Each structure stands twice: as C-alpha cells, then as structure tokens.
Amino acid sequence: MARERSGRTVAHLVLATRLKTLREAAGMSRSEAANALGAHQATVRRIEQAETSLDEGQVHTLLTAYGAGPAEIEAFLGQLAVANLPGWWHPWRSVMDPWQLDLMSVESAARYIRVWEPALVPALLRTPSYARAVDDVRRPDLSPGDRDRRTELLIERQKRLRHQNTTIWAIMSAAALHTFVGDKDVMAEQRQALRAAVERPDVTLQVHPLNGPCHPMTGMPTVTLYRVDVEDIPDHVVREGNPRGTADVFNSLHAVSAYHVLMDHTCVIAPHPDESKEVLT
Structure with a gap:
C-alpha cells in the first residue's frame, strides 16, 4: 500500500x-x-x-x-x-477525511474517475441534501456545523471536476435507489439529479440491478480510481469502508491494474448506460 x-x-x-x-x-x-x-x-x-x-x-x-x-x-x-500555495480545499481541511487530505491534489488534476458504489449514490453524483443525510447517519461523531461544511466541500469538488472536464464513470447497485436516505423529498431530488447527470457528456452511469448476476465487485466497499494525464504520475485507487472516513490508498502498478480489471469486468456485466437511464425514470 x-x-x-x-x-x-x-x-x-x-x-x-x-x-x-x-x-x-x-x-x-x-x-x-x-x-x-x-x-x-x-x-x-x-x-x-x-x-x-x-x-x-x-x-x-x-x-x-x-x-x-x-x-x-x-x-x-x-x-x-x-x-507551495495552499490547495483550494484548504479552508475545509479540518473536516476532511484523511484520504481526502492526501488525495485531493490528485483528484483536482484527474482527467478520468471511475467509481464503484455498492449501496448508495456515488458521492460525486450526490445532491447536497442527500450528501448531508448520509453524513447525518455515517458521521454522528461530527457536529452539525462540520457536517454542513463537508457538504459544502463535496459540492465544490463536483463543481471543480465539471470545470476541468473530468470524465466520471460510475457503477452503482440499484440498492441505492431503494435505500431511503433522508425523506421522500430528498430521494426524489436525488433521482432527478441523477437523471440530469446522465445526460451530461462527462458522466456515464451504470446501475446494476438487484436481481442481476454476481460480478467482480460484488461485496466490495466503495472503490474510486483516479487517472491523471501527467507523465510519471501513477493512477490511484481509494478503497473506502473503514471506520470514520478512513480508507486504503494504492498507487502501485500491480494494485491499480488489479482494480482496473475488476472494474472493467463489472462494467461488461452491468446493464448498458442507456438501460440505466430507464431505471432512473
């Protein structure tokens, strides 16, 4: 690692x-x-x-x-x-997860991000209300004010990725559409946001059905792959799922290649993005 x-x-x-x-x-x-x-x-x-x-x-x-x-x-x-100047994320550093502090510079230069999310809507596609509702459940150790600031950070990340034309290819389980996060209004808003997101040229979303076949990412926690188009800067993999926002970060060729293969095979098994659009309606 x-x-x-x-x-x-x-x-x-x-x-x-x-x-x-x-x-x-x-x-x-x-x-x-x-x-x-x-x-x-x-x-x-x-x-x-x-x-x-x-x-x-x-x-x-x-x-x-x-x-x-x-x-x-x-x-x-x-x-x-x-x-040597502080990164744009500097004002939020006190509420960032450790892996975010370490990898935000990589994300801010990424041209391609691939995500596997097993149970929720991928973070980079979440609405502010949905993101805050997730933190309300997952991060009770933080104050309401800190959770608000984490939501602000996520929205700023999303804006900057769009501005730098970063391609996002996400695969999520249909379980996310059946897992109630917040109230019905939060879920309705999130569904609408996903429908809008998949119409963008920089977003590809595949939704693996609940009755779909087992695939290579089955049972795995959230995994994110970052690719930076800078020579000698390796791809990075973030595997979340540890307590209180910690994660494992890899940039070795062996580890990154292994996750690329798993993600590729999962994409082949998952329904085509056009079919996923229909699921969101």
Missing part, C-alpha cells in the same frame, strides 16, 4: 520529476548531485521522488549544478512558489 503524504501535490511530483530529468540530461549521478548540494545522495533521491518538500534553496543549487540558465531557474522557482 502506498499512502500519499500531505503536501505532496501533483505539482510537486511534476517538478520533482523534472529535476530528475535535468540531472540525467546533465550526465550527473545522484552522488554527484548530492556533492553539489552538500548532502547525502539519499536526500537527492527523496527530492526526486517527492518524498520531501522542495526547498527553494536546494532546488536553486541543483538547477545551477545541472547547468540551467537564469531564466530557466527563475521559471522553475516561480512554479515551485505556486505549488
């Missing part, structure tokens, strides 16, 4: 990868780069793998050692300054 570090943003990963590329282009080993930095080569390895924060002074020294000119160094440090 690979757990993302707070502050290890996609922007940092991109810059760290560029530092490695520049070092290799300069024909320098990590040991030589470490000598220029006056540090152990393990420090250079951690910098290049974004396992530590990118310090402006260290980055400047490395870029100079790699033969970068003043203009390139200035541009790189400018990008680093932007990467």
Whole structure:
C-alpha cells in the first residue's frame, strides 16, 4: 500500500520529476548531485521522488549544478512558489477525511474517475441534501456545523471536476435507489439529479440491478480510481469502508491494474448506460 503524504501535490511530483530529468540530461549521478548540494545522495533521491518538500534553496543549487540558465531557474522557482500555495480545499481541511487530505491534489488534476458504489449514490453524483443525510447517519461523531461544511466541500469538488472536464464513470447497485436516505423529498431530488447527470457528456452511469448476476465487485466497499494525464504520475485507487472516513490508498502498478480489471469486468456485466437511464425514470 502506498499512502500519499500531505503536501505532496501533483505539482510537486511534476517538478520533482523534472529535476530528475535535468540531472540525467546533465550526465550527473545522484552522488554527484548530492556533492553539489552538500548532502547525502539519499536526500537527492527523496527530492526526486517527492518524498520531501522542495526547498527553494536546494532546488536553486541543483538547477545551477545541472547547468540551467537564469531564466530557466527563475521559471522553475516561480512554479515551485505556486505549488507551495495552499490547495483550494484548504479552508475545509479540518473536516476532511484523511484520504481526502492526501488525495485531493490528485483528484483536482484527474482527467478520468471511475467509481464503484455498492449501496448508495456515488458521492460525486450526490445532491447536497442527500450528501448531508448520509453524513447525518455515517458521521454522528461530527457536529452539525462540520457536517454542513463537508457538504459544502463535496459540492465544490463536483463543481471543480465539471470545470476541468473530468470524465466520471460510475457503477452503482440499484440498492441505492431503494435505500431511503433522508425523506421522500430528498430521494426524489436525488433521482432527478441523477437523471440530469446522465445526460451530461462527462458522466456515464451504470446501475446494476438487484436481481442481476454476481460480478467482480460484488461485496466490495466503495472503490474510486483516479487517472491523471501527467507523465510519471501513477493512477490511484481509494478503497473506502473503514471506520470514520478512513480508507486504503494504492498507487502501485500491480494494485491499480488489479482494480482496473475488476472494474472493467463489472462494467461488461452491468446493464448498458442507456438501460440505466430507464431505471432512473
């Protein structure tokens, strides 16, 4: 399992990868780069793998050692300054689940998100009322005010994903349509929102019927796959279902590939998206 570090943003990963590329282009080993930095080569390895924060002074020294000119160094440090700014989600960090703190930068750069939801409407397709009703049941440990703020965060996530044209492909069990969340008005509003969502070009929804065949995701908790179209940034998988908002996060090729295969097979077994539209009427 690979757990993302707070502050290890996609922007940092991109810059760290560029530092490695520049070092290799300069024909320098990590040991030589470490000598220029006056540090152990393990420090250079951690910098290049974004396992530590990118310090402006260290980055400047490395870029100079790699033969970068003043203009390139200035541009790189400018990008680093932007990467070090708090993410848009910063105001909500006190009510975020641990995995959200770690993965929000990945979600904010994702071009493709796939979701399996076994019993409820997928979070990224929930209405504010439905989302709040879910938290009322699942997160009694939080104050009503904190639950309101979590709903605000979810709605902001949805808006930003639409703005960045992220494709969402969700598979959910028809159980979600029969599980009463909130009152009848909340459920009616949620159904209407789903009908509207599936008409959007950025959303694909498959609803697995209650009397449908067993499929590879049967019995699994909520699973979300993130794909970022940035070279050297791996796909990520979030498997929820642990107490109080905790989750397992994976980014190893083996784990991610395994979940991709499971999701692919489940999509083949589930009804076509057009059939799912009919279920929502």
